[in-house]
Amino acid sequence: MIQCKTSKAISGMGHSMKRKEDARFIQGKGNYVDDIKLPGMLYMDIVRSPYAYAKIKKINTEAALKIPGVVAVVTGKDLEQYNLHWMPTLMSDTQMVLPTDTVMYQAQEVAAVIATSRYAARDGKEAVIVEYEPMKPLMDPYKSLNDDAPILRPDKPGKTDNHIWHWQAGSREETEAVFSNADVVVKEQMHIPRIHVASIETCGCVADYDKVDNHLTMYMTTQAPHAIRTVIALVAGHVGLTEEKIRVISPDIGGGFGGKVPVYPGYVIAIAVSFLVGKPVKWIEDRSENLQADSFARDYHITAEMAATKEGKILATRFKILADHGYTDAAANPSKFPIGMFSVCTGSYDYPTSFVEADAVYTNKPPGGVAYRCSFRVTEAVHAIERITDRLAFEIGKDPAKLRIENFIQKDQFPYKSPLGWEYDSGDYVAGLEKAMNAIDYDGLRAEQVEKRKKGELMGIGISTFTEIVGAGPSKDFDILGIKMFDSAEIRVHPTGKAIARFGTKSQGQGHETTYAQIIAEELGIPAEHIQVEEGDTDTAPYGLGTYASRSTPTAGAAAVMAARKLRDKARKIAAYLLEVSEEDLEWEPGKFSVKGAPEKSKTIQELVFAAYTNHPQGMEAGFEATHYYDPPNLTFPSGAYICVVDIDSETFEIKVRRFVAIDDCGHIINPMIVQGQVHGGLTQGIAPAMYEELIYDEAGNILNGTLMDYLVPTAVESPKWETGHVITPSPHHPIGAKGVGESPTVGAPPAIANAIVDALSVYGVTHMDIPITPYKIWKKLKDTGKI
Amino acid sequence: MTTSINRTFEINEPIEKVWDSLSNPHEIVSCVPGAALTEQVDADNYKGTVTLKFGPVKASYDGLVTFLERNAATKTMSLKGVGTDTKGKGGADMLMSGVLTDKAGSTEVNVTMNVEVTGMLAQFGSRLINDVSNQVFDQFIDNFSNKLAGKDVNNTMSAGSMVGSMVKGLFK
Numbered sequence: 001m002i003q004c005k006t007s008k009a010i011s012g013m014g015h016s017m018k019r020k021e022d023a024r025f026i027q028g029k030g031n032y033v034d035d036i037k038l039p040g041m042l043y044m045d046i047v048r049s050p051y052a053y054a055k056i057k058k059i060n061t062e063a064a065l066k067i068p069g070v071v072a073v074v075t076g077k078d079l080e081q082y083n084l085h086w087m088p089t090l091m092s093d094t095q096m097v098l099p100t101d102t103v104m105y106q107a108q109e110v111a112a113v114i115a116t117s118r119y120a121a122r123d124g125k126e127a128v129i130v131e132y133e134p135m136k137p138l139m140d141p142y143k144s145l146n147d148d149a150p151i152l153r154p155d156k157p158g159k160t161d162n163h164i165w166h167w168q169a170g171s172r173e174e175t176e177a178v179f180s181n182a183d184v185v186v187k188e189q190m191h192i193p194r195i196h197v198a199s200i201e202t203c204g205c206v207a208d209y210d211k212v213d214n215h216l217t218m219y220m221t222t223q224a225p226h227a228i229r230t231v232i233a234l235v236a237g238h239v240g241l242t243e244e245k246i247r248v249i250s251p252d253i254g255g256g257f258g259g260k261v262p263v264y265p266g267y268v269i270a271i272a273v274s275f276l277v278g279k280p281v282k283w284i285e286d287r288s289e290n291l292q293a294d295s296f297a298r299d300y301h302i303t304a305e306m307a308a309t310k311e312g313k314i315l316a317t318r319f320k321i322l323a324d325h326g327y328t329d330a331a332a333n334p335s336k337f338p339i340g341m342f343s344v345c346t347g348s349y350d351y352p353t354s355f356v357e358a359d360a361v362y363t364n365k366p367p368g369g370v371a372y373r374c375s376f377r378v379t380e381a382v383h384a385i386e387r388i389t390d391r392l393a394f395e396i397g398k399d400p401a402k403l404r405i406e407n408f409i410q411k412d413q414f415p416y417k418s419p420l421g422w423e424y425d426s427g428d429y430v431a432g433l434e435k436a437m438n439a440i441d442y443d444g445l446r447a448e449q450v451e452k453r454k455k456g457e458l459m460g461i462g463i464s465t466f467t468e469i470v471g472a473g474p475s476k477d478f479d480i481l482g483i484k485m486f487d488s489a490e491i492r493v494h495p496t497g498k499a500i501a502r503f504g505t506k507s508q509g510q511g512h513e514t515t516y517a518q519i520i521a522e523e524l525g526i527p528a529e530h531i532q533v534e535e536g537d538t539d540t541a542p543y544g545l546g547t548y549a550s551r552s553t554p555t556a557g558a559a560a561v562m563a564a565r566k567l568r569d570k571a572r573k574i575a576a577y578l579l580e581v582s583e584e585d586l587e588w589e590p591g592k593f594s595v596k597g598a599p600e601k602s603k604t605i606q607e608l609v610f611a612a613y614t615n616h617p618q619g620m621e622a623g624f625e626a627t628h629y630y631d632p633p634n635l636t637f638p639s640g641a642y643i644c645v646v647d648i649d650s651e652t653f654e655i656k657v658r659r660f661v662a663i664d665d666c667g668h669i670i671n672p673m674i675v676q677g678q679v680h681g682g683l684t685q686g687i688a689p690a691m692y693e694e695l696i697y698d699e700a701g702n703i704l705n706g707t708l709m710d711y712l713v714p715t716a717v718e719s720p721k722w723e724t725g726h727v728i729t730p731s732p733h734h735p736i737g738a739k740g741v742g743e744s745p746t747v748g749a750p751p752a753i754a755n756a757i758v759d760a761l762s763v764y765g766v767t768h769m770d771i772p773i774t775p776y777k778i779w780k781k782l783k784d785t786g787k788i
Numbered sequence: 789m790t791t792s793i794n795r796t797f798e799i800n801e802p803i804e805k806v807w808d809s810l811s812n813p814h815e816i817v818s819c820v821p822g823a824a825l826t827e828q829v830d831a832d833n834y835k836g837t838v839t840l841k842f843g844p845v846k847a848s849y850d851g852l853v854t855f856l857e858r859n860a861a862t863k864t865m866s867l868k869g870v871g872t873d874t875k876g877k878g879g880a881d882m883l884m885s886g887v888l889t890d891k892a893g894s895t896e897v898n899v900t901m902n903v904e905v906t907g908m909l910a911q912f913g914s915r916l917i918n919d920v921s922n923q924v925f926d927q928f929i930d931n932f933s934n935k936l937a938g939k940d941v942n943n944t945m946s947a948g949s950m951v952g953s954m955v956k957g958l959f960k
Contacts, residue, residue, distance in 0.1 A: 050878035050907025106907070130876035134906065292911070698789045702910035 002669055002728075005522065006590040011529065012522030013736065016673035020529075021513040030252040033204045036219050038280040041206065042071065044270055045121035046283075047111040047128045048293065049103035052137035052364040052701020053152075056101055056130060059111055064127040069120025073128060074112040074273060076100035084272050086155075087235055089330040090262065090480060091338060093164070094156070095367060097265045097272075103132070104152065104327035105366045106701050107292035109265045114273055114281065137364035137701035138162070141301065141324035144361040152327055152362045164329050164360035169343045169420045175355035178316040182307035186391045188768040192380045193694035194299035194324070194365070196291055197372045198713050199508075201254025203294060204284035205267050207274040214240060216275070217247045220267060223260045223506055224546025225250040227480060229538045231263060232271065234481075239275065250536035256508035257685070258370040258548050261332040262295050292706040295332075295368030296695060299324045300380040304388040312398045314351045314407045317419075319384055321358035323369070329360060331369030332548070333376050334478045334485060340376025341635075343420040344469040347385035348429045348639060349407040354419040364701050373685055373746040375470040375549040382466040383771075386751035390462070390758065391767055399446070400755070401437060404465050405430055411729070422469060424637045425739075426729040427665060432641035433465050435727060436663040440643045453763060458648035460760025463641070464752035470740040471554025471636040480545060486631040487555035488542035489563045491520060493624040495613040497606030498530040504544010505556040506536045510742060511674045512552060516560055518670050519736065523564035524571075525591030525605045542627055550638070550740035553670065554731075559630035561735040566626040571608040577617040578603055636731045636739035640664045642752040648760050653775040653782075655691060655757060657720040662748070665727045667739035676724055679745045684719050686749025690771050692718070789910040791921045794900045797929055801936045803863060803888050806895040809936060810886055811858045811865050818943055819931035821924050825853070832856075838871060838880075840909075840920070847909055848874045863888035878907015897932075901925065 006012030024030055061073040076098035079085040086094050098109055113124035138144050138152060144162040153159050179185055205220040222228050225248040233243035253260065266283045274281040285294070301322040307315045321339070325331065333340045339358045346354045371377070389407075393400035408429040409416050416424040437443075445461050452459045475484035488504040501520055505512065517531035535541055544556060568588065575593035576583045579601055586593045594602030603611075612624040645658045662679055669675050692712040696704045705711040712718075730737025750771055757773050758766055764787040769777065782788040799806055809815040813834050817825050820838070827835040832855040839848045851871030858865045866885035873879060881904045889896040905917060931941045 050873070050876070052906075106911075126875070128876075129874075132872075132876060134879060288911070698910070700789065700904060700906050700910070702789050702906055704789060704910070706911045 002672055006525065010521050010525055010527050010590055012518055012590060013668065013670050015518065015671065017514055017518060017528060017671055019511045019514045019674065020517065021511065032201055032252050032254060033206065033219050033221050034284050036206050036251065038206060038208055041280040041282055042114050042116060042273070042277070043118045043121040044266070044273065044281055044283040045113050045125040046109050046266060046289070047113065047125050047130065048289065049106060049108045049110050051103060051132055051134045052106045052139070054103050054132040054134045056099060056103060056110065057133055058131040060129040061111070063129065064113060064124040067120060067124050067127055069116040070113060070124035071116065072114040072273070073124065074098065074114065074269060079272060082239060082272065084268065087263065087268055089328055089367070090332050091329040093329040095265070095328045095330055097268045105364050106703055107289065107366065107706070109293070112269045112273070139363055139365065139697055139699055139701055141322050141361045141363050144363050152364065162362040164325060164362060165338050166357070166359050167339045168355070168357040170353070170355035172355050175316050175318050175353050178353045179305065179307045179318065182315050183310040184308045184392065184395055185305060186388060186395050187303065187305045188388060188391055190302045190304060190384060190387060190768065191770045192298045192300045192302065192383055193689060193771060194296045195372065195689050195693045196294070196296055196695055196711070197255070197257035197259035197370070198291060198708070198711070199255030199257055199259055202285040202287060202290035203260060203264060203266070204282070205270050206280055206282045207270040208280040209271070209274040209278060211278040215245045215247070216241055216271065217249065218271065219249050219251060221253055221260050222248065222250045223253070223256040223508060223548050225506055225536055225538050226504055226543045227483060227545055228263065230483065231481070236271070241275070248538045250506050253506065253508035256548070257373045258297065258332065259295055259372070260508065261370060261546070261548050262330055262368070264294060288707050291708070291711060292703050293366055295330060295370040296326070296366060297368065297370050297372030297374070298380060298689070299369070300377070302380065302384045304384040306388045306392050308392055308396070310396060312392065312396050312403050312406060314349050314392070316351060316353035317346060317385065317388070318354065319345055319356045321356070323358055323360040324363050324365065325360050325369050326365040326367040327362055328367040329369065330367035332371060334472055334480060335482070336477060337376060340371065340378070341469045342377040342381045344378055344418070344422060344467060345381035345385050346419045347382070347389065348409060348465050348467045349389070350409045350413065351407070352419055356420065365697060371549050373682060373743045375468065375472065375743060378468055378743070379747045379750070382464070382747050383751045383754070386464045386466060387754060387768065390755045394762060394767055400463050401433065401442060404433060404463065423634055424467065425634060425731045425733060427467065427637060427639045428727055428729050429465060429639060429641070432639060432663045432665055432727045433463070435725060436641040436643045436661050439663070439723065439725060440645065440659055440661045442643065445645060456650060458650050458760040458763070460646045460648070460756040460758070462644045462646070462752045462754065462756025462759055464748050464755065465641045466639060466748040468638040468744050468747055469635050470550035470638060470743065471632055472549055472551055473635055474633060475631045483545065484631065485545050485555070486629050487544040487551070487559055488627065488629045489556055489559035490542045490627040491560070491563045491567060491625065493526065493567065493609045495610055497526060497609045499526055500532045500534060501560065502534045502541040503556045503560070504542050505547040505552045507547060510547065510552065510678070511671070515553070515670045515674060516557065519557055519560045520564050522590070522736070523561055524568060542629070550742040553738045553740045554636045554734060555630055555632055557738060558632065558735050559628045562630055563626040563628035566628065567624060570612070570624065571605060573620065574608045574611050574616060575603045578611060633733045636667065636734060638664065638666045638739040638741060638744050640744050640748045642748045644752040644756040646753070646756040646760055648757065648778070653778040655773065655775065657687065657753065659723065660720050660752070661723045661725070662745060663725045663727055664741060664744055665729055666741035666744065667731045667734065668728060668737040669726065670738060675741050678741050679724050680722050682743065682745030683722050683749050684714055685746045687719065687753060688714050690750040690753035690773065692772050694772050789917060790902060790904045791917055792900070792902045793921060793925050794898070795925065795929065796896060796898045798891060798894055798896050799933050799936055800894045802893060803890045803895045806888055806897065806936060807860065807863050809932070810888065811860070813853065813855070815935065817853070819928050819935055819941060821927045821943060847877070849880055850874050873907060878905065878909055880905045880909070
């Protein structure tokens with residue numbers, strides 16, 4: 001199915017080349033931020049609030065300062081002198097770096113202790129005594145809009161409620177008209193729980209300010225180093241740090257998943273302290289700080305509705321969302337899309353009408369709303385449409401696979417204009433679902449289910465046929481803080497035909513050092529093995545907006561193709577010169593140009609590159625380098641058909657995922673093994689919110705599972721065997737037809753699992769359960785409704 | 789995070805004797821593991837401290853204990869304790885009520901305790917807090933019975949058993 005145009009020696013696209021970066025990772029030779037040790041480096045630890053909402057009466061630092069090794073304790077009042085106590089968020093809101101008077105969530109930063117060792121910093125943190133005056137926190141987003149709710153953000157001029165923004169798309173009136181005339185209307189209230197990316201490596205930095213050169217080097221766990229450099233220049237310009245004096249280096253990263261896009265207060269404090277004392281300052285979060293204070297993901301309350309004919313033809317959908325953003329909107333969305341790409345919620349189905357509206361509110365929870373392995377709220381959208389589609393199937397008594405096939409956008413309808421305005425690039429949804437059904441023996445499973453139900457056994461089959469929207473994005477619509485969401489590649493080929501390529505993105509485990517090399521190998525015929533990929537250093541790499549939302553292949557990957565093609569054009573000119581023929585008489589095969597009709601007359605890419613340095617045509621620029629900034633014409637729309645089978649114990653309600661088949665369409669595949677690895681990891685991060693993960697808060701604002709002892713991240717023990725496969729419909733507008741795959745499984749898996757569990761429980765009349773679905777939740781639901 | 793405990797137990801002493809202890813702040817506080825009164829503010833208000841050890845974690849609370857009710861006729865009492873961690877790491881509020889019933893010479897004691905914990909301790913998660921609270925409460929009952937019987941009272945927080953209960957809690 002996957003055809004390779006290049007030999008294994010070149011290892012262009014389609015080859016399962018082993019990951020080049022793994023040689024250092026599996027030998028413990030990765031270089032992570034906490035590996036960086038600089039002479040004279042100080043260490044920072046952060047005092048955090050035990051209360052979700054409280055006035056700070058007094059911060060007593062006396063005892064802490066007496067501890068040997070503690071050199072300073074920094075409070076909000078200290079930062080206020082430099083106007084650094086607040087910072088802007090990516091969503092044009094404001095966030096405290098350190099509070100001067102009020103704390104807004106449990107685990108919020110209150111003060112920073114600077115010391116000569118990590119241990120002294122931690123001892124100092126324990127010795128800082130803070131007097132608080134606790135207030136009753138606002139934890140329920142629905143209550144936050146009540147008239148009697150306290151106004152959480154009086155710091156914002158004129159703010160008289162806790163409402164952040166309203167957003168809508170589609171026609172309210174037209175949708176209402178379709179709903180009021182439809183044969184069937186189904187509706188469910190859903191909560192997509194607040195979860196955390198819980199990457200293996202927590203966040204941290206080493207801020208190294210050199211007073212003599214007035215230069216800051218910031219080693220930092222960031223997915224978007226270039227954007228961070230610009231942000232630092234924008235917020236620190238007033239103290240003399242201008243952009244050419246700032247170098248951001250993002251070393252190896254142990255998982256990002258969107259959690260390393262935002263700027264956290266710790267980074268800013270470390271920079272401020274380094275700036276003031278002229279020494280490097282290291283800050284590394286511990287595990288609980290990471291889980292309790294860093295950006296959460298999801299937390300959407302969704303009312304989903306679907307209107308259809310009684311035969312099951314979908315006519316319209318309607319979604320109403322309440323978004324709990326915590327005390328500030330610190331999400332990481334493109335500027336024009338406070339709700340991200342949620343409006344892909346119309347799904348893989350062909351119908352003309354939809355309406356979405358969303359309101360965001362403040363509560364006393366940590367800020368965030370990051371795109372956790374998700375192109376900005378697509379996970380929430382896919383969950384809503386795939387659950388409500390199953391709900392319709394249940395309502396009219398139709399098989400959910402049949403209902404989907406009857407409503408799918410057909411492959412000849414692409415490019416397809418969705419009801420909310422997106423132009424889906426390509427897909428073959430019927431082929432995907434049929435492949436998944438054959439792989440899992442869908443008909444056989446349904447027959448087995450009938451037999452099991454006769455015996456009182458609980459077995460469920462769940463389907464998710466999702467359409468993703470990734471690769472942000474076209475400059476006409478997409479920017480972050482005004483910077484357009486293009487991305488870049490620079491290729492420099494050395495005289496001996498070996499290359500270095502640099503990118504504006506930043507791998508956090510995705511395998512860029514391998515896949516980008518393969519893309520260039522595909523286009524230039526230089527073996528991928530001899531293409532060194534570098535990212536993450538703003539002094540050397542071209543500008544780009546970073547890696548998240550499955551955007552690297554659609555943007556920077558495309559930039560690599562375009563830059564390589566510029567070089568191939570140059571190689572053609574050199575070949576024509578060397579072979580004394582016209583350019584039109586040459587034909588390309590990976591790795592060489594030869595004369596049409598005389599294949600023995602040829603020049604390899606290595607010979608041509610060498611000539612570019614040693615024997616280039618007069619008038620031609622010497623050297624062999626190219627840069628490209630790629631502004632995608634459209635987003636890409638990967639899709640998938642996932643089927644999950646669960647068995648549920650009829651007494652303990654323990655859920656066992658018996659089988660899970662995932663058929664993905666990510667367009668042309670660069671490295672099948674890396675794609676498979678991405679899908680395995682993504683599916684495991686998909687089972688996580690479906691069955692295990694949720695950040696839980698009590699009414700007093702305490703996080704009840706703020707350690708990995710209580711917050712269950714699935715491991716190999718919980719993971720079922722994943723069965724994967726592909727359908728390939730190349731993206732017509734991407735130069736190599738690739739679409740991006742990183743997040744598809746995380747987005748597509750939760751509704752497949754939830755649908756399977758609800759299908760199993762449908763014998764009790766259950767039509768919906770909020771994820772994570774646990775044995776206790778099932779028992780409680782059945783008990784509460786008198787079914788058991 | 790709120791934890792509620794309700795226990796009924798019998799003490800082989802006459803009701804008036806039990807009441808004298810239950811309604812006397814010095815007597816009752818001396819039975820609470822880790823607790824001590826430091827100052828009497830007025831007839832109903834007392835200042836005190838509570839120190840709890842959860843394995844490696846030690847939490848000390850400074851607080852105010854207020855008797856809300858002490859009814860010798862109905863043999864009911866209730867008190868409220870409000871504490872803040874001495875290092876600013878959280879707080880705990882407690883509402884405790886007790887009622888005595890005469891059982892032919894011996895006394896049935898019914899005690900309800902609602903504890904709301906905020907901050908560091910709450911972050912341990914409910915499993916731990918429930919276990920430790922039960923442990924503390926059981927020790928309180930033992931102490932209270934022993935005191936009335938004229939035996940020794942163990943008012944120190946038993947760290948070993950706390951760790952044991954913690955470990956047990958983790959593997960539940």
